[in-house]
Amino acid sequence: MVAKGKKASADAVYAKKTTKSANPFDNSTAQSSKRGNPFDVHVNKEKFKILGRICKHDRGMPGVSRAKALQKRAQTLGQQFAVKHKTNRFRDNRIGKHLSGDQLTESVMNARYLAEKMSQVRSNQKAEKFNLNDDELLTHRGQTLEEIEQYRDERSDDEELDDEALDADFTAAAHFGGEGDSAQDRQAAIDEMIVEQKRRKNEIAKEKDEVFDLTEKLDANYKLLLPLVAKATKDVQDAKPPPDAYDKLLKEMIFEPRGSVADKLINPDELAKQEAARLEKLENERLRRMRADGEEEEETSIAKPKHRSADDLDDGYFLAGEGDEGDDTLAYDLDGNLGTHLNGKKEAEAKGNENEDDDDEEGEEEEEEDSDEESDSEVDNLSDLKESESESEPEEAPKASKKKAKKSADTIPASLDTSIPFTIKMPKTYENFTELLSKHATAQKVTIIERIIKCNHPKLEGVNRENVVKLYSFLLQYLKDLFEDASEQDIREHFQLLSKLMPHLYELTQLNPERMSNTLLEVIKEKYGEFRKNHKMYPSLDTLVYFKLVANLYSTSDFRHPVVTPCFIFMQHVLSRSRVRTRQEISMGLFLVTVVLEFVSQSKRLVPAIFNFLQGIVHMSIPKRDVEQLEITPPFERDGPLSKLLALPANMESTKLEPQRMQPSDLVTQTITPDFKVRALDTSLLLIKEALQLVEEHDGACYLAQPFLRLLSRLPLDSYPEHVHQHHKEATELAEKLAAQKMKPLAPAEKKPKALRLLEPRFEAVYDDKRRPKMSKAKEERAKLLHKIKREKKGAIREIRRDTAFVQTLRLKQTLQSDKERHEKVKRIYQEASVQQGELNELARAKKKKKF
Numbered sequence: 001m002v003a004k005g006k007k008a009s010a011d012a013v014y015a016k017k018t019t020k021s022a023n024p025f026d027n028s029t030a031q032s033s034k035r036g037n038p039f040d041v042h043v044n045k046e047k048f049k050i051l052g053r054i055c056k057h058d059r060g061m062p063g064v065s066r067a068k069a070l071q072k073r074a075q076t077l078g079q080q081f082a083v084k085h086k087t088n089r090f091r092d093n094r095i096g097k098h099l100s101g102d103q104l105t106e107s108v109m110n111a112r113y114l115a116e117k118m119s120q121v122r123s124n125q126k127a128e129k130f131n132l133n134d135d136e137l138l139t140h141r142g143q144t145l146e147e148i149e150q151y152r153d154e155r156s157d158d159e160e161l162d163d164e165a166l167d168a169d170f171t172a173a174a175h176f177g178g179e180g181d182s183a184q185d186r187q188a189a190i191d192e193m194i195v196e197q198k199r200r201k202n203e204i205a206k207e208k209d210e211v212f213d214l215t216e217k218l219d220a221n222y223k224l225l226l227p228l229v230a231k232a233t234k235d236v237q238d239a240k241p242p243p244d245a246y247d248k249l250l251k252e253m254i255f256e257p258r259g260s261v262a263d264k265l266i267n268p269d270e271l272a273k274q275e276a277a278r279l280e281k282l283e284n285e286r287l288r289r290m291r292a293d294g295e296e297e298e299e300t301s302i303a304k305p306k307h308r309s310a311d312d313l314d315d316g317y318f319l320a321g322e323g324d325e326g327d328d329t330l331a332y333d334l335d336g337n338l339g340t341h342l343n344g345k346k347e348a349e350a351k352g353n354e355n356e357d358d359d360d361e362e363g364e365e366e367e368e369e370d371s372d373e374e375s376d377s378e379v380d381n382l383s384d385l386k387e388s389e390s391e392s393e394p395e396e397a398p399k400a401s402k403k404k405a406k407k408s409a410d411t412i413p414a415s416l417d418t419s420i421p422f423t424i425k426m427p428k429t430y431e432n433f434t435e436l437l438s439k440h441a442t443a444q445k446v447t448i449i450e451r452i453i454k455c456n457h458p459k460l461e462g463v464n465r466e467n468v469v470k471l472y473s474f475l476l477q478y479l480k481d482l483f484e485d486a487s488e489q490d491i492r493e494h495f496q497l498l499s500k501l502m503p504h505l506y507e508l509t510q511l512n513p514e515r516m517s518n519t520l521l522e523v524i525k526e527k528y529g530e531f532r533k534n535h536k537m538y539p540s541l542d543t544l545v546y547f548k549l550v551a552n553l554y555s556t557s558d559f560r561h562p563v564v565t566p567c568f569i570f571m572q573h574v575l576s577r578s579r580v581r582t583r584q585e586i587s588m589g590l591f592l593v594t595v596v597l598e599f600v601s602q603s604k605r606l607v608p609a610i611f612n613f614l615q616g617i618v619h620m621s622i623p624k625r626d627v628e629q630l631e632i633t634p635p636f637e638r639d640g641p642l643s644k645l646l647a648l649p650a651n652m653e654s655t656k657l658e659p660q661r662m663q664p665s666d667l668v669t670q671t672i673t674p675d676f677k678v679r680a681l682d683t684s685l686l687l688i689k690e691a692l693q694l695v696e697e698h699d700g701a702c703y704l705a706q707p708f709l710r711l712l713s714r715l716p717l718d719s720y721p722e723h724v725h726q727h728h729k730e731a732t733e734l735a736e737k738l739a740a741q742k743m744k745p746l747a748p749a750e751k752k753p754k755a756l757r758l759l760e761p762r763f764e765a766v767y768d769d770k771r772r773p774k775m776s777k778a779k780e781e782r783a784k785l786l787h788k789i790k791r792e793k794k795g796a797i798r799e800i801r802r803d804t805a806f807v808q809t810l811r812l813k814q815t816l817q818s819d820k821e822r823h824e825k826v827k828r829i830y831q832e833a834s835v836q837q838g839e840l841n842e843l844a845r846a847k848k849k850k851k852f
Helices: 002-018 062-082 106-123 145-149 168-177 184-232 245-255 268-291 295-303 344-360 364-372 374-379 402-410 430-438 442-455 464-484 491-511 513-533 541-553 564-577 583-599 608-620 674-694 701-712 722-739 777-851
Strands: none
Touching: 062 777, 268 442, 430 442, 430 464, 442 464, 442 491, 464 491, 464 513, 464 541, 491 513, 491 541, 513 541, 513 564, 541 564, 541 583, 564 583, 564 608, 583 608, 583 674, 608 674, 608 701, 674 701, 674 722, 701 722
16 A cells, blocks of 8 residues: 555656646746856965955866866867877978979979889889880870870771780680699790780880871871962862952951051160171171172173983972073973973063063163163162161161162262271271371261271170270370360361260260279379479360360269269369460360359359459459559469450450350460450350359359459440440349348257156165065066966976876777777677587588488
């Protein structure tokens, strides 16, 4: 009864548990269940509580932290342990795997290929002796190169493929032990079979190559014969209707050129080579015409008949028949007619051309001359005479016509002198250079210099770099010789030559700027050394020419320049130290003033020497009494005959003189004439105006203009022409305008007020803990750092130990798993063995029963 009652009560409890309550809140979890287990929380108690200190580790959850650490190790160390010693990952073990695409050289690729081949040889060394292919087979996309090149099988369907099967002798010898009693017969049969297969394979490959070569040769010959066969077997086509307007327009649109291709840009190197080659070609043609070379050889070649063999089949009559005029050989033409000369068609065309020439020419005699001279015009086309004035345009091939050649010879430009060689070698010495130039006029000298530069361009050969430097030094010396001893009659011609040589000097300077600048600078230094020996005398005219050369070749607006700056100082020394006594010295001074103003035209730099020199010229133009003196700065004199060197006498009338500029002859003439006095004063007035305009923006322009007003007001203008009056008026107005300018008062430069110095507060740590000794700030920082290192080291050791324990746990699990699998395998083997033994026992018992 008791047991029955217990069962009934248990069923009632179970039924109560399974019965769902109508109250929805009965199945909800308690609010406290969301919170963590209070037994997992570990409280770290402190021995002393300190005010203001926040303890971050007063409460901890070791269980949760341990679970998170295990999960993290399972995702990191567990995964690494699982794939340890696994080969299912691709590893790039190639040679030079860290190199980029640009760094992969051919040597690296060869090393990779060699390593791969060696690995294949080591892996397949045992099976290599059974390989029938001695050479390697290169494949592309799964097919060998031989299969790609051969698109068809040369063997026909009727051919029996006996080589792919094994014969009966080999089968009898190799299979099932062979006929012999020893194993040596079988090995010999295998070796013999390998050799035979290789030999047959080589024979088949050789036959394939021969068939392929013959096929290619036959195709090539057929393509060459195809035009002749097509022309010979061409039937007469039916007459087509004439094309209408639409068809004509369609063809015009199809064949209409869409655009013209522009010429390729040529770099300076190729341009220099083409120019040198063009000049060399022109020179060769000129020399050949001058020596009349080639005419005798041409006559002998025409008179001497060409040799023809007896068995000549005239295979090449299309090419060889052009020069044969008396060939009487009969042959079939393209229309199939017999008895026609090989060159009959050409003769007919030649006659037709002669008839056309008869209509154009005046008579038969001129026609014969034209036909006789056609060959000459082909050889000598006078291409070197068809040049432009600048000789820089490319040469066009003229037509082979004597009449046109005569017209081109008649229309040669006047500036091109054919007597000058087109290719001129660089003279070895200065004497040879001067001898070469002395034979020609001024225009021809410029042409010679131009052709020497083109034939010795540095881009053509490396030795030409020294040639252009030598040519530059020769030109500087040549200019020195010209202007040093220049006469009054030749001075104008020399300046014209300098003007024409200036572009070529600039070109030479640009070819090698450093070497050329050093060469010119050495010349300037030498001239300055000569000037310092007697600084009261003006330098020679060639020195002034070098200053003009520098003004045209280099940038004079630079603040500092290795060539312009020394010349600048040199000219100021000449203007401020050299005495002015003659017409030549006055002209040289005005020339230097002009060059200096050209130097400072862009930079507008102040040069006091030119203002002093111009004041001196005006001072010498004022007539003064013996006791009267005007203040002037040396090198000009205040009194004496030199103080009124340019003054006109009172009784001299020069009002009818026309405006004139300074003449080149003034630079080499000593005598002062009345027209020179007028010309010098007029030029000085113009230079005064230009100099004042340059310094108009300077702050001290009023002090530069005031001395000119004092001198210009004393000039007696009654004896001077009208143009001097006009220039004097313009210079005076400009000087008055500048003198009226007021100077700005001096004021200190505006500076930004200096800000007050802001001092940051200095915080010092106060250590009052008696348990620790007093230390400096550096030692305290070091102690903190050592403490952090010690703490991190302990933490790292602890983590390493936990990682090691985790790995050991994984290793133990793996060992237990492998042991379990091994035990199961052993049980299964024992089970199978017992079953097999039972079957054997049953068979043994059955045999015993049969015996009895």
